[in-house]
Amino acid sequence: MTDRTRRIVTLAMPWMAMAVFLIVWELACIVFDLPEILLPRPTKVFTVFVQRIDILLAFCWDTLWTTVLGFAIAIVGGVMLGVLIGASPLVYAGLYPLLIAFNAVPKVAIVPILMIWVGVGALPAIITAGVISFFPIVVNVATGLATIEPEMIDVLNSLGASRFEILRKVGIPRAMPYLFASLKVAITLAFIGSVISETVGGNRGIGFLMLSAGARNDAPTTFAGLFAIAIMGVAMYAVCVLVEKRMTRWAFRGQLVS
Amino acid sequence: MTFVGLEAVSLTYRLGKETTLALADATMDIGKGEFVAVVGPSGCGKSTVMKLVTGLLPATSGTVTVAGKRVTRPIKGVGMAFQNPTLMPWRTTIDNVLLPMEIVEPHKRRFRRHRAEYVAKAMALLKTVGLSDFADKYPWQLSGGMQQRSNLCRALIHEPELLMLDEPFGALDAFTREELWGVMQALWLEKRFTGVLVTHDLREAVYLADTVYVMSRRPGRIVMARTIDLPRPRTLASTFEPAFVDIVHELRDRIHQEHAA
Numbered sequence: 001m002t003d004r005t006r007r008i009v010t011l012a013m014p015w016m017a018m019a020v021f022l023i024v025w026e027l028a029c030i031v032f033d034l035p036e037i038l039l040p041r042p043t044k045v046f047t048v049f050v051q052r053i054d055i056l057l058a059f060c061w062d063t064l065w066t067t068v069l070g071f072a073i074a075i076v077g078g079v080m081l082g083v084l085i086g087a088s089p090l091v092y093a094g095l096y097p098l099l100i101a102f103n104a105v106p107k108v109a110i111v112p113i114l115m116i117w118v119g120v121g122a123l124p125a126i127i128t129a130g131v132i133s134f135f136p137i138v139v140n141v142a143t144g145l146a147t148i149e150p151e152m153i154d155v156l157n158s159l160g161a162s163r164f165e166i167l168r169k170v171g172i173p174r175a176m177p178y179l180f181a182s183l184k185v186a187i188t189l190a191f192i193g194s195v196i197s198e199t200v201g202g203n204r205g206i207g208f209l210m211l212s213a214g215a216r217n218d219a220p221t222t223f224a225g226l227f228a229i230a231i232m233g234v235a236m237y238a239v240c241v242l243v244e245k246r247m248t249r250w251a252f253r254g255q256l257v258s
Numbered sequence: 259m260t261f262v263g264l265e266a267v268s269l270t271y272r273l274g275k276e277t278t279l280a281l282a283d284a285t286m287d288i289g290k291g292e293f294v295a296v297v298g299p300s301g302c303g304k305s306t307v308m309k310l311v312t313g314l315l316p317a318t319s320g321t322v323t324v325a326g327k328r329v330t331r332p333i334k335g336v337g338m339a340f341q342n343p344t345l346m347p348w349r350t351t352i353d354n355v356l357l358p359m360e361i362v363e364p365h366k367r368r369f370r371r372h373r374a375e376y377v378a379k380a381m382a383l384l385k386t387v388g389l390s391d392f393a394d395k396y397p398w399q400l401s402g403g404m405q406q407r408s409n410l411c412r413a414l415i416h417e418p419e420l421l422m423l424d425e426p427f428g429a430l431d432a433f434t435r436e437e438l439w440g441v442m443q444a445l446w447l448e449k450r451f452t453g454v455l456v457t458h459d460l461r462e463a464v465y466l467a468d469t470v471y472v473m474s475r476r477p478g479r480i481v482m483a484r485t486i487d488l489p490r491p492r493t494l495a496s497t498f499e500p501a502f503v504d505i506v507h508e509l510r511d512r513i514h515q516e517h518a519a
Contacts, residue, residue: 155344
């Protein structure tokens with residue numbers, strides 16, 4: 001295989017894998033004669049997708065902005081708490097167990113509480129998305145700060161740098177690749193958060209659409225919603241990867257610099 | 259005149275319940291502008307001496323003084339270079355070299371407004387070590403020898419009175435290492451800072467130092483202080499002359515005694 005064909009094949013691989021997956025699904029539905037309510041054929045899902053594109057787009061937009069807003073809040077809060085925990089062993093000792101306990105609580109359990117507090121709608125979705133994507137950001141930023149080479153700290157100490165200076169000159173830049181790596185995980189979690197909230201107690205968004213379609217036994221629409229979430233998730237993930245590569249070029253060493 | 263003084267300094271490490279005596283009763287007297295080397299068998303506490311002098315580790319007993327002041331916490335404005343270049347991968351070479359200027363007074367206060375002046379100064383320093391063309395490269399784009407050269411520049415840019423070198427050439431190949439001895443000597447002859455070099459390379463110690471201290475096996479004690487009165491500048495050729503070789507043998511014999519003991 002020449003370099004050129006190899007590159008083309010590499011680019012084509014994910015699409016081919018997806019095509020194979022959909023074809024196998026389609027054939028399985030036909031061969032086993034599965035009822036549509038159980039598992040609609042992909043072609044049927046696609047038809048519904050096109051037919052109901054207006055409502056899908058509107059509800060996608062609801063899910064997307066609540067997710068991204070919650071995610072943005074999680075980034076701000078997560079970075080601040082992560083820096084605090086990573087920079088101070090005392091804060092680490094105090095807050096880490098609490099953080100783990102907090103993360104262990106299934107987020108679906110807090111949605112009813114949120115509904116009591118803030119009512120139905122966008123707000124519980126934003127909060128759930130934020131809360132669920134907060135944890136990986138905190139942990140990663142803290143790890144980046146806590147794993148600075150001791151010799152680097154020696155060099156700065158012997159120059160007379162204050163703790164704040166060490167944090168600013170070494171800690172923060174060093175934590176950046178960790179932060180961006182966590183964003184890829186966090187954005188997908190944020191979608192889970194907002195969709196859970198919409199499903200449990202929403203009146204808009206893809207989660208709500210899927211739930212109401214499911215209640216009407218409208219499996220194709222439910223699956224169309226599922227596809228829509230997957231597409232948004234992949235798109236946002238790609239955005240995070242792009243930002244990561246731009247912001248922390250140095251962490252990838254020679255690979256991207258040529 | 260004593261610039262760095264160690265008087266009966268001991269250091270005990272405590273790791274859990276175990277205690278290790280790393281350095282015992284060390285007394286050293288380093289004059290201003292003197293370049294000393296500390297050699298000894300591996301694990302004898304050579305690096306401990308460095309950390310004690312700079313105050314990164316507090317002595318268990320005895321006193322450490324630098325410039326007449328007793329060292330109790332990390333002293334400021336020292337130049338340091340380790341075996342690992344510890345350059346920041348997110349900064350270009352020039353920005354790495356400029357790091358001390360962003361931290362050490364009075365440069366810190368002036369840095370933003372007089373940046374061009376500092377850049378020129380850093381470029382001049384990079385030129386003396388042959389790195390002018392690599393100022394805008396990142397550390398991971400440089401070879402090991404080049405990284406160590408930038409590391410030396412970073413250690414010297416703020417013109418520290420005291421330069422601490424912990425096996426800075428240890429990880430380099432023989433040719434690069436010997437070349438950097440010359441670079442180091444030229445820098446010292448020009449700026450006349452007080453230098454403390456920790457190394458296990460006896461030729462390196464004799465080439466660079468005015469006085470070589472030999473340490474015993476753990477717990478490290480200073481068992482010999484040898485003045486090197488060879489004329490400067492020393493050259494690579496001079497390292498093969500009888501006078502030089504005799505000193506290296508003398509030091510080697512002393513260290514062998516330690517290994518045999």
